[in-house]
Amino acid sequence: MLRVARPRRFVPVVLLAVTVSACGGPDLGKQNFPRTTVTQTTAATGPVDDPEVALDAQRTVDPCAMLQGDTVTAVGTPVEDGLHSSGLDRCSIEVTDAGGKEARLSLTMGDSLFLSSVPQIGVVEGLPVVANSLDDPDTTENEGCVVSAITSSTPALGISVQVTYDGGDACGAGMTVIREVVAKMHAGPPRLSRAANSAVPLDPCTLAADAVVADVLGRGTAKRPGGLHECHWSGGNADGHLRISETVEPSDGDDGTRVDLGGGTTGYQEKRTTAGNSCAIAWTHLRTGDGEGEVVKFTYDNFHDDAAGDDSCGKARRIVDTILPKLPKS
Numbered sequence: 566m567l568r569v570a571r572p573r574r575f576v577p578v579v580l581l582a583v584t585v586s587a588c589g590g591p592d593l594g595k596q597n598f599p600r601t602t603v604t605q606t607t608a609a610t611g612p613v614d615d616p617e618v619a620l621d622a623q624r625t626v627d628p629c630a631m632l633q634g635d636t637v638t639a640v641g642t643p644v645e646d647g648l649h650s651s652g653l654d655r656c657s658i659e660v661t662d663a664g665g666k667e668a669r670l671s672l673t674m675g676d677s678l679f680l681s682s683v684p685q686i687g688v689v690e691g692l693p694v695v696a697n698s699l700d701d702p703d704t705t706e707n708e709g710c711v712v713s714a715i716t717s718s719t720p721a722l723g724i725s726v727q728v729t730y731d732g733g734d735a736c737g738a739g740m741t742v743i744r745e746v747v748a749k750m751h752a753g754p755p756r757l758s759r760a761a762n763s764a765v766p767l768d769p770c771t772l773a774a775d776a777v778v779a780d781v782l783g784r785g786t787a788k789r790p791g792g793l794h795e796c797h798w799s800g801g802n803a804d805g806h807l808r809i810s811e812t813v814e815p816s817d818g819d820d821g822t823r824v825d826l827g828g829g830t831t832g833y834q835e836k837r838t839t840a841g842n843s844c845a846i847a848w849t850h851l852r853t854g855d856g857e858g859e860v861v862k863f864t865y866d867n868f869h870d871d872a873a874g875d876d877s878c879g880k881a882r883r884i885v886d887t888i889l890p891k892l893p894k895s
Contacts (some may be wrong), residue, residue, distance in 0.1 A: 612718050612719075613692065613693065613715055613716060613717055613718050615691060615692065615716065617750055617751050618692065618714070618716040618724065618747070618750050618751075619716065619717070620675055620716075620717070620722065620768070620790060620793060621768065622750070623654075623674045623675050623716070623724070623750075623793055624675075624765065624766055624767075624768075624793045624794070625756050625757050625759065625765060625766050626674055626750070626754045626755070626756060626757070627754075627755045627756055627757045628650070628653075628654060628655055628656035628672050628673075628674055629648055629650050629656035629658075630754075630755035631656070631672060631674075631746055631749060631754060631755060632648065632656050632657075632658045632670065632672050632742075633648070633658075635745055636742055636745040636746060636749065637658055637660055637670060637742060637745075639741050639745070640660055640662065640668060640670065640738045640741055640742065641660030641661050641662040641663070641666075641667075641668055642660055642661050642662075643658055643659070643660050644658075644659040644660060644661060644667070647659030647660070651671075652810060652811065652812075653757070653765060653793065653794055653809075653810065653811055654673060654674040654675055654792060654793045654794065655671065655672065655673050655674070656671070656672050657669060657670060657671035657672070658670050662733060666730065666731065666732050666733050667730075667731070668728060668729065668730040668733060668735075668738055669728070669729040669730075670726055670727075670728055670738070670739075670742055671726065671727040671728075672724070672725070672726055672742070672746065673724070673725045673726075673727070674724055674792075674793055675716075675722055675724075675790070675792040675793035675794075676713060676722065676723050676724065676725040676792065677720070677721065677722060677791060677792060678695070678713055678715065678721040678722060678723050678725070679721065680695065680715070680718070680721045682697070683695040683696065683697045683713075685715075687740070689714055689743060689744050689747045690747050690748065690751055692714040692715055692716065692747055693714070693715045694712065694713065694714050694715070694740070694743060695712075695713050695715065695723075696710055696711065696712045696713070696736050696739065696740070697710065697711045697712075697713075698710050698735075698736060699711065699727075708729070709727060709728050709729040709730060709735045710727070710728050710730075710735035710736040710738075710739050711725055711726070711727045711728075711739065712725065712726050712728070712736060712739030712740050712742070712743050713725040713726075713743070714743050714746070714747050720789050720790060722790065722792075724743070724746055724747070724750070726739045726742045726743050726746070727739070728742070760851060761893070762851060762893040762894060762895045763851060763859060763893070764809050764850045764851065764859050764861060764892055764893065765794070765809065765811075765859065767809065767891075767892070767893075768790075768796075769790070769794060769795060769796040769807045769808070769809055770788050770789075770790055770796035770807075771891075772796075772807065772887075772888045772891045772892070773796075773798075773805070773807065773863075773884050773887050773888050774884075774887035777883055777884060777887050778798055778800075778805065778884060778887075779800075780883075781800075781802070781803070781805075781865075781880045781883055781884055782798055782799075782800025782801070782802055782803050782804065782805055783800035783801030783802035783803070784801070785800070785801060786798050786799065786800035786801070787799050787800075791806070791808075794808060794809040794810060795807065795808045795809075802867070802869070803865055803866060803867040803869075803875070803877075803880070804865075804866045804867075804868075805863065805864065805865055805866070805881075805884060806863070806864045806866070807861070807862070807863050807864075807888070808861075808862050809850075809859065809860070809861050810859070810860055810862075811853060811857060811858070811859055811860070812857060812858075812860050813856055813857055813860075814849045814852070814856055814857060814858045814860065815832075815833040815847040815848065815849065815860060815862075816833065817833065820833035820835060820845075820847055821833045821834045821835025821836070821845070821847075822834055822835070824846070824882075826846075826848060826885065826886075826889060827886075827889070828889065830848055830889065831848060832846050832847060832848040832885070833846070833847050833848065834846050834878055834881075834882075835847075836877060836878050838873070840868065841866060841867050841868035841869070841872045842867045842868075842872035842873060842875045842877045843864060843865060843866045843867065843877055844864070844865050844877035844878035844880075844881040845862060845863070845864040845865075845881070846862070846863050846864075846878070846881050846882065846885050847860055847861065847862035847863075848860070848861055848862075850892055851895070861888070861892070863881055863884055863885050863888065864881070865877050865878075865880050865881035865884070
């Protein structure tokens with residue numbers, strides 16, 4: 566979900582009863598919106614088949630570049646130094662509307678959604694749109710709204726905008742931003758600038774060998790994307806999680822003990838037995854400067870009652886050994 570300063574709370578809500586299109590709608594920058602109550606509609610979310618917003622198409626989109634220009638100016642004027650990157654798939658921006666109220670707009674590409682609690686409220690360029698008001702009906706505090714364009718129904722994934730807009734129409738502002746974001750995806754979005762051997766464009770769910778994963782985690786293991794750069798495996802014996810991120814390079818102490826992964830690659834292995842039996846192996850795939858890089862991390866988790874004697878690091882290593890050959894070489 567969106568990861569911002571305050572965690573999202575999913576509560577029973579009533580939602581905005583509107584149908585939107587790729588163009589039109591109010592110019593929020595010229596209006597001073599009061600806080601509003603939104604009302605529910607009931608519309609089934611059917612299959613989504615739009616290659617221009619599929620995970621592969623989103624993986625290299627620059628989320629901060631998406632939050633510039635027409636995407637946000639209909640809501641308000643960007644605040645100086647108000648643009649903040651939160652990783653490869655997230656960015657936020659602060660704006661001031663025509664009435665002087667501040668709003669924070671946070672964009673997440675490839676967001677994991679929970680569609681059972683949020684009815685569809687409209688359609689933007691063929692994509693179903695849902696909204697989740699975060700306001701507590703028992704208080705006057707304005708927690709905001711999350712508006713999501715659904716890009717995949719199974720699994721439930723989308724492009725989301727979380728809006729905090731004290732005294733303003735957070736759901737309306739989110740709808741305006743989503744409309745512009747989807748239009749940019751269809752017109753050709755701005756892309757991240759990455760090296761030719763970057764791992765960012767890769768689908769993490771295709772990197773581990775299925776046969777080895779099934780042998781290690783258990784037959785019948787199911788995999789699902791956890792956003793643009795993560796994959797989760799759920800098996801009868803244990804679970805696995807692979808993540809590609811741009812972050813601080815792993816090192817001794819902070820990330821476990823050094824381990825030779827072969828081919829000149831140094832990994833860092835950390836075993837945990839405080840809750841079940843887990844092992845994480847992380848390594849730097851590509852240095853990007855200032856002590857940061859593209860870091861690949863695989864985690865093996867066994868929370869079964871008999872986990873104590875499990876060779877968690879040995880099993881994690883078996884899967885890691887199938888991932889390394891599929892990463893692009895420098």
